[in-house]
Amino acid sequence: MADTTFDLIVIGGGPGGYVAAIRAAQLGMKTAVVEREHLGGICLNWGCIPTKALLRSSEISHLLHHLDQFGFSAKDVAYDTKKVVERSRKVAKQLANGVAFLLKKNKVTVFDGEGRLAGKGKVAVAKGGKPVADLAAKNIIIATGARARTLPGLEPDGKLVWTYKEAMVPETMPKSVLVVGSGAIGIEFASFYRNMGAEVTVVEVLDRVVPAEDEEISAFARKAFEKQGMKIHTGATVKGLKRNANAVTATIAVGSKSLEVAADRVVLAVGIVGNVENLGLEGTRVRVEKTHILVDEWLATDEPGIFAIGDVVGPPWLAHKASHEGVICVEKIAGLNDVHPLDTGNVPGCTYCMPQIASVGLTEKKAREAGREIRVGRFPYIGNGKAIALGEPEGLVKTIFDAKTGELLGAHMIGAEVTELIQGYAIAKTLETTEAELMHTIFPHPTLSEMMHESVLDAYGRAIHF
Amino acid sequence: MPIEVLMPALSPTMTEGNLAKWHKKEGDPVKSGDVIAEIETDKATMEVEAVDEGRMGKIVVPEGAQGVKVNEVIALILEEGEDAAALAGSGKGAAAKAPPAPASTAETAKRAPAPAPESPKTAPPPVAAARAGGNGADHGGRLFASPLARRMAQQAGIDLAQLKGSGPQGRIVKADVEAALGKPGAARAAPAAKPAPVPAAPAAAAPAPAAPPRIGGPSFAKQQVVAAAGNIPYAEIPHTGMRRTIARRMVESKQNVPHFNLTVDCEIDALLKMRAELNAKSSDYKISVNDFVIRAAALTMRKVPRANASWSDEAVLQWQQVDIAVAVALEDGLITPIVKRADQKGLATIAAEMKDLAARARAGKLKLEEFQGGTFSISNLGMYGIKDFNAVINPPHGCILAVGAGEQRPIVKNGALAIATVMSCTLSCDHRVVDGAVGAQWIAAFKAMIEDPLTMLL
Numbered sequence: 001m002a003d004t005t006f007d008l009i010v011i012g013g014g015p016g017g018y019v020a021a022i023r024a025a026q027l028g029m030k031t032a033v034v035e036r037e038h039l040g041g042i043c044l045n046w047g048c049i050p051t052k053a054l055l056r057s058s059e060i061s062h063l064l065h066h067l068d069q070f071g072f073s074a075k076d077v078a079y080d081t082k083k084v085v086e087r088s089r090k091v092a093k094q095l096a097n098g099v100a101f102l103l104k105k106n107k108v109t110v111f112d113g114e115g116r117l118a119g120k121g122k123v124a125v126a127k128g129g130k131p132v133a134d135l136a137a138k139n140i141i142i143a144t145g146a147r148a149r150t151l152p153g154l155e156p157d158g159k160l161v162w163t164y165k166e167a168m169v170p171e172t173m174p175k176s177v178l179v180v181g182s183g184a185i186g187i188e189f190a191s192f193y194r195n196m197g198a199e200v201t202v203v204e205v206l207d208r209v210v211p212a213e214d215e216e217i218s219a220f221a222r223k224a225f226e227k228q229g230m231k232i233h234t235g236a237t238v239k240g241l242k243r244n245a246n247a248v249t250a251t252i253a254v255g256s257k258s259l260e261v262a263a264d265r266v267v268l269a270v271g272i273v274g275n276v277e278n279l280g281l282e283g284t285r286v287r288v289e290k291t292h293i294l295v296d297e298w299l300a301t302d303e304p305g306i307f308a309i310g311d312v313v314g315p316p317w318l319a320h321k322a323s324h325e326g327v328i329c330v331e332k333i334a335g336l337n338d339v340h341p342l343d344t345g346n347v348p349g350c351t352y353c354m355p356q357i358a359s360v361g362l363t364e365k366k367a368r369e370a371g372r373e374i375r376v377g378r379f380p381y382i383g384n385g386k387a388i389a390l391g392e393p394e395g396l397v398k399t400i401f402d403a404k405t406g407e408l409l410g411a412h413m414i415g416a417e418v419t420e421l422i423q424g425y426a427i428a429k430t431l432e433t434t435e436a437e438l439m440h441t442i443f444p445h446p447t448l449s450e451m452m453h454e455s456v457l458d459a460y461g462r463a464i465h466f
Numbered sequence: 467m468p469i470e471v472l473m474p475a476l477s478p479t480m481t482e483g484n485l486a487k488w489h490k491k492e493g494d495p496v497k498s499g500d501v502i503a504e505i506e507t508d509k510a511t512m513e514v515e516a517v518d519e520g521r522m523g524k525i526v527v528p529e530g531a532q533g534v535k536v537n538e539v540i541a542l543i544l545e546e547g548e549d550a551a552a553l554a555g556s557g558k559g560a561a562a563k564a565p566p567a568p569a570s571t572a573e574t575a576k577r578a579p580a581p582a583p584e585s586p587k588t589a590p591p592p593v594a595a596a597r598a599g600g601n602g603a604d605h606g607g608r609l610f611a612s613p614l615a616r617r618m619a620q621q622a623g624i625d626l627a628q629l630k631g632s633g634p635q636g637r638i639v640k641a642d643v644e645a646a647l648g649k650p651g652a653a654r655a656a657p658a659a660k661p662a663p664v665p666a667a668p669a670a671a672a673p674a675p676a677a678p679p680r681i682g683g684p685s686f687a688k689q690q691v692v693a694a695a696g697n698i699p700y701a702e703i704p705h706t707g708m709r710r711t712i713a714r715r716m717v718e719s720k721q722n723v724p725h726f727n728l729t730v731d732c733e734i735d736a737l738l739k740m741r742a743e744l745n746a747k748s749s750d751y752k753i754s755v756n757d758f759v760i761r762a763a764a765l766t767m768r769k770v771p772r773a774n775a776s777w778s779d780e781a782v783l784q785w786q787q788v789d790i791a792v793a794v795a796l797e798d799g800l801i802t803p804i805v806k807r808a809d810q811k812g813l814a815t816i817a818a819e820m821k822d823l824a825a826r827a828r829a830g831k832l833k834l835e836e837f838q839g840g841t842f843s844i845s846n847l848g849m850y851g852i853k854d855f856n857a858v859i860n861p862p863h864g865c866i867l868a869v870g871a872g873e874q875r876p877i878v879k880n881g882a883l884a885i886a887t888v889m890s891c892t893l894s895c896d897h898r899v900v901d902g903a904v905g906a907q908w909i910a911a912f913k914a915m916i917e918d919p920l921t922m923l924l
Contacts, residue, residue, distance in 0.1 A: 338634055338635070340632075340633075340634075404621070405614060405617055405618050405621065406614070406617060407614050407640070431612060431613075432612030432613060432614035432615060432639055432640050433612070433613050433614065434613045434614050434617055436613065436617075437613050
């Protein structure tokens with residue numbers, strides 16, 4: 001029997017939990033992780049990573065159908081769905097093994113099972129209802145993540161109505177897909193299936209797609225998606241769903257009108273709920289509101305010694321936010337001095353649809369609503385040499401500055417590779433640069449990143465290439 | 467549901483206070499209007515009255531807790547019929563937690579943007595490098611501040627060197643500038659020092675680390691101060707809210723207000739004579755020399771209204787009412803109760819008011835409006851035998867008058883030595899508001915009135 005007394009126990013081995021555990025180990029804490037399914041969590045096994053593998057395949061599919069512009073031609077272009085999915089699974093597996101190795105290297109003990117609070121400073125681990133171990137630690141971090149939200153009438157059945165989990169491992173490519181919800185998850189699947197050749201319909205209850213993004217970016221994205229042949233209904237809800245033998249018919253209400261959409265499969269992506277059940281929170285002072293655990297800026301719950309990080313504490317539901325919270329939480333527990341609470345204004349978000357979307361900070365609307373006097377800069381991909389050379393002339397880089405102080409309030413990008421570019425603005429925001437330093441920075445030519453420079457210049461009426 | 471008792475805001479600007487005392491124990495019955503606790507703010511102790519009836523269910527914030535945020539739950543009162551079980555899950559604990567009702571997307575509500583709490587240990591310069599002028603972000607003469615912080619400070623006219631950085635390695639960031647600008651919630655207050663068990667040493671020998679908390683300047687980290695004193699034994703006297711306020715305001719004044727001083731000697735034999743006569747007429751009042759000084763100063767303000775003024779970025783504000791703040795020494799600090807519209811009050815009224823204000827000041831029972839504000843201040847150390855001294859201006863006042871002891875001194879009168887009772891008075895002026903000539907006019911007019919007290923009765 002392994003040791004059962006630790007300085008820190010982390011319940012959940014996702015990107016929040018395992019990063020917290022490694023950081024704790026680095027700080028000299030004797031640390032355990034309790035994970036019920038896969039190290040690496042949803043992100044690594046059923047989220048960020050495997051979908052990126054799928055989207056890479058769909059991107060190649062897209063290119064293969066647009067070879068002509070690059071001077072190629074190809075006949076009988078085809079793919080094997082099974083192999084596409086296999087590759088995605090292999091990528092996930094490789095990384096999950098990597099996490100196991102990292103934990104081992106840092107001498108973090110991993111318990112396979114479900115962790116549950118069992119009295120002050122105690123965690124009971126069980127697997128399939130059978131007790132595995134009783135652990136004790138002064139500090140416990142809950143990092144149990146979240147799962148897909150479901151809607152009445154649209155309950156996933158694993159066959160016709162999918163969540164992300166089934167949508168990630170299709171046995172055959174559906175001819176048509178109805179995607180409900182156009183947030184990051186929904187729109188990535190919409191993009192994947194569309195580029196793999198399926199007819200895709202997107203239903204979004206709000207008035208625009210990717211509604212968390214800047215309005216201008218949403219409008220730009222919608223145009224690009226529709227150009228690719230997606231059908232998009234905003235301000236729309238699924239009123240009814242008829243499940244046939246191997247397809248569905250959905251009744252969709254758009255405003256006062258109603259229409260029928262037939263599809264082979266439905267992908268449900270209408271948000272998430274926190275995994276707060278069966279954690280033994282009853283009888284503690286931990287407070288849960290709307291399926292999320294309430295914490296202070298140091299991720300402490302109301303129960304001394306119990307902390308929570310990542311998706312289970314609320315939005316933005318992003319792996320990198322969970323990891324960062326894990327580090328903050330652990331460093332605070334360790335009593336380090338130079339610890340700072342997470343600033344959600346500096347958390348970048350990335351969506352890997354085609355075209356990609358990335359952003360950090362306030363949208364133009366939110367900046368105005370906050371009463372800020374702002375300057376807005378824009379630079380289109382069509383004005384950038386590298387973008388044209390790549391054959392990616394569609395996109396936009398938008399920046400928002402406080403007119404008085406020059407503070408970079410937000411940056412919003414859509415187009416090729418923007419998910420790799422956004423870190424530049426994230427660094428700028430975190431270091432509190434103003435427009436002046438961004439203007440003084442030399443961006444290499446020819447790159448897409450030059451547009452980041454030009455957008456800043458444009459905010460001050462100084463753009464060179466447009 | 468138990469009733470949550472929240473930390474009250476005793477003034478619009480109050481953000482936190484200390485929980486000085488609980489008057490109720492857990493289980494005690496509570497009636498509406500009962501005093502349940504005493505809250506110590508910057509300058510005074512206030513009583514918290516119960517609004518609801520019931521029984522004290524739980525004291526969430528213990529007696530002696532410092533830096534308790536306004537609106538934090540400090541206690542839970544059980545309503546009639548509720549038992550202690552109702553307490554489970556109620557209240558938010560002693561630490562400031564998430565607001566009670568975050569919206570479905572709790573994101574913005576849950577995380578206040580940026581405020582980097584300042585750890586008292588944040589990046590003090592190494593002891594070996596202790597030197598005047600060093601500050602948290604000042605490494606070898608280079609000031610580390612984010613570009614945004616630099617620009618905001620420049621726009622607001624703040625000297626970055628005066629700020630203490632809360633960013634990585636003591637870097638000055640936006641939140642620090644916002645804190646200096648006094649934006650509410652811009653920066654979290656430094657955690658109050660906990661009374662530490664300290665080796666016994668005669669209190670008089672203790673080098674009380676007079677730390678102007680959090681406004682920067684050279685570091686006064688305890689460790690450094692002790693090292694600088696040669697690591698001799700000391701007793702630690704925790705800062706009260708009042709101590710912090712005095713430290714902050716005096717540093718602010720000395721660093722930002724260009725002081726100059728004007729001293730005159732006032733002969734007060736005539737004044738003393740009149741005082742004795744007035745006091746002999748009735749036992750209803752007892753007029754002190756200081757009451758004469760208050761009245762004379764107030765009347766002088768009418769003659770030289772340019773001294774009854776304060777500096778602001780936009781304009782000099784010449785006050786149209788004369789409110790005189792008078793420093794009253796307390797056991798562990800001082801406070802400046804105000805005689806409002808002192809120029810319109812007679813000596814007897816001033817004497818009665820001062821007596822009442824001073825008594826209540828010493829009891830810690832002044833109301834906020836009784837010690838916040840004023841247009842001019844007077845500090846009198848005559849009773850300690852001080853001949854003359856320079857007082858530090860109490861912002862936003864434009865001047866302060868330092869009053870020394872009335873004592874017999876040899877003077878030259880009509881070419882011959884004579885004896886007179888002389889009281890030296892020194893006016894400290896904010897040169898941004900009061901130039902030398904204006905200050906001189908004021909102090910001359912004041913002297914004339916003190917030396918010819920009949921004019922004060924007009």
